Amino acid sequence: MKETTPNSPEKYDLPKGYEFAEVEQRWYTHWLEEKSFAAGMEEGKPSFSIVIPPPNVTGVLHIGHALNNTLQDLLIRYHRMKGDNTLWVPGTDHAGIATQNVVERQLATENLTRHDLGREKFIERVWAWREEKGGTIINQLKRMGASCDWDRERFTMDEGLSTAVREVFVRLFKEGLIYKGDYIVNWCPRCHTALADDEVEHDPTDGKLYHIRYPYADGSGSVVVATTRPETMLGDTAVAVHPDDERYHHLKTIGISLPLTGRTIPVVFDHHVQREFGTGALKVTPAHDRDDYEIGLRHNLPRIKVMDDYGVMNEAAGLYAGLDRFACRKQIVKDLEEQGFLERIEDYQHAVGKCYRCTTVVEPTTSKQWFVSVRPLADKAVAAVQEGRIKIYPNTWDRTFYAWMENIRDWCISRQIWWGHRIPAWTCGACGQVIVEVNDPDVCPSCGSTDLTQETDVLDTWFSSALWPFSTLGWPEKTRELEFFYPTSVLITSFDILFFWVARMMMMGLLIMDEVPFHDVYLHALVRDKFGKKMSKSTGNVIDPLVMIGQYGTDAFRFTLTAFAAQGREIRMDEERVDGYRRFINKLWNAARFAQMHLNEADPGITALTADPKGLGLAHRWILSRVNTTIRDVRAALDGYNFNEVASANYQFIWHEFCDWYLEWIKADLFSDNVQAQQQAKAVLLTVLENILKLMHPITPFVTEEIWGQLPGARSSIMVESFPEPVAAWDDAEAETVMNLLMGVISGLRTIRTEAEVHPGARIEATLICPDAARRQLLTTYAPGIQAMVRADSLHVEAAGIVPDDAGHGLFQDVELVVPLKGLIDVAAELEKLAKEQAKLEKELERITGKLANEKFMSNAPEAVVQKERDKAAEFRDHLAKTIESTERLQKLR
């Protein structure tokens, strides 16, 4: 483990590079053993709770889960450190169709179907599968570092949640919000179930548009209709035209003779028909098309189902019975052509509905289904958002949400599969009474018969997910958990299930609990590849979170996801960024290693700073002031769900302020013989490092925990430490101003060195010319610091002076930087640069003087802005003069 370096063999206790794999495993196990994730329920403390969007039990962790759960964990760890009663409820979703498919595939390898087993045995089989394989995604979440309260893990099919489902179903039914009706549904002939509208995906598909001639019944003429699905003509019960379409007025009294069947069907007049499309005549198949179904209702047309549940033509299809729907299509086209009814065929691209689970082409068809009347529920949800009881982040989604809720249709909740919550409805065989009860009835309450059959359909998976925020907390029992944690604080999810899930939780929560299910909804972006394409296995552009974790470490991966999580629509994931942040984690590791090398050598009494910092050295006061700013920025970003800013505030501070400047600056103290200076540096260093680790812990739990444990003093887990709060005494505007001056001067001198190609190891001499006495005093005071940072043997600070012709020259604010460099100046390059600078300054100056001369600006702009412009003008004038001077001086050297 311990790696030695040639320079200091025994000094480092931490390995040279951060070895994440071992650390992650060790700490996660420790946290679980210590039950560090368990929710507290102490009276008088604020509560913070999140219910996880339950991944499908069949799921494997993809990058969307990774993002989703990283953000949740970030907030959970933050609030836990803040001391809130913090609960993160984990769990999985039984995912009806998906899971059933998985098990059916497994059966297929044994040459079995679910029907061979029968319902009960099949369900047993699914449970067995779940026991064996259902924990995959949970284990993967653990590798992400998710600090869920695992003892509270729930499953949408477990006993408690099943009770909740029944309770809600019965209540909705009794309130008249659930009904059974005949309806046209999207039927998947492969899954054998109805699909909700949003479970159907519409893919643009190349197909054909068939133009078919339908003769008038009296033989006096014919009309041409067009269809993409000619096999449905067997179920046609009308031809529809627009009522204002004069071309067809004469058809009012004439019937149509349906080709191939000879059936006579009427012509109906309906506004739905688009006159411009094709011939303006539409064949109407009410049993197999959603729009036709509606037309059929309006005109009282019969519905003829010509297919069975497998997509095979039935008896109503006459000669075509027994043919698969697509085979039938071919045969029909052939027959139409032979009999002279086929006018023409054209290539046609149109949207074809496909099952979102198995991509089988969906067949619209009529059947008996259970529905929820969502209108009253939707109204409650809309009101909750409008009144601000639920806030959606980013709020650009509000309008989309309202629009969707306004157009919402009744929710078809029955599914003709076996895996799921079986609908608690029974029909009496004797009297036909429908019984809906929480507990299985023995006898019909109406006639006393025991001939009761339970509904075979199960509920849409989203029905149980809609209850998730309260069912997981124990409802319908009145639990302490509900009391403490409902409504939950925030729901974090991807916007693509805003309607599937989020809206339905709102509806159910508001109805059942009479209270919102969550106060905030944060909708994060969809993760795409770096070209903006959706990740998919077929495209081969999938970034696998587990591969990322293995390669770069969980912390680096989590940091990347956080840094990408701006409030937008999409995230373009680039693996290179993960590598970049892995370096950042390593940087932090090494900074800690450096700190530890000094802190552990120190007398054991070294502790974090507690005293007033006013007497400390400049760099110490500066870094403490910067820590304060960082704490404020990070907290504000977390509270406002600006996750990317949480990442960047940390990154910027740790790398570019703490490492680049502070650590370099205090090396002099740490290595000096001045014990007091050394002790002071150690105390502040420890203080700052502790704050950094706490600030970073929510994003990068492992590395921070590991470093924390290595710091001096007796330490338990960083998880029980409190999240940093700004310390008023640390704010120090003056120290920041002075440090900015010194940093500017140092950077300027370094630029001069580099441009003159002075070897980085070589020493220089430098002169600072500064007209302002107070600032001159500062520069003199901190000359040793500046010298150390720029490798200068001497540094003169003067009020005025003549710049030697062959000197390197620079400028920071009102300070002229002069470095004598005999023959090292690239005159041509320097002149070019000065010319560019001069042009820029002249342009800026012109703009500002114009502004200051503008009366309207002077009278309208706030005084502060005007003053700022005046200051700028003065500064630019000064710089311009000096630039011109330099140019003249260098020209002498040519």
Add this chain to the structure above:
RNA sequence: GGGCGAAUAGCUCAGCUGGGAGAGCAUCGGCCUUACAAGCCGAGGGUCACAGGUUCGAGCCCUGUUUCGCCCACCA
């Protein structure tokens, strides 16, 4: 067709209520300087998609245009 969003450095993206254009990566130059070469120091690079408008002042607000993406409804 309706709605939403995006367009800023070579790439990926920030830029929150309008006041001197930012980061990371990449590029170029120089360095093993006692935490880190997984590093350090420095440099270059932008008509903020286009055209108007409001304003003293616009990347940001308004109108229109172009390109791209998503969602909803889909003319059979």
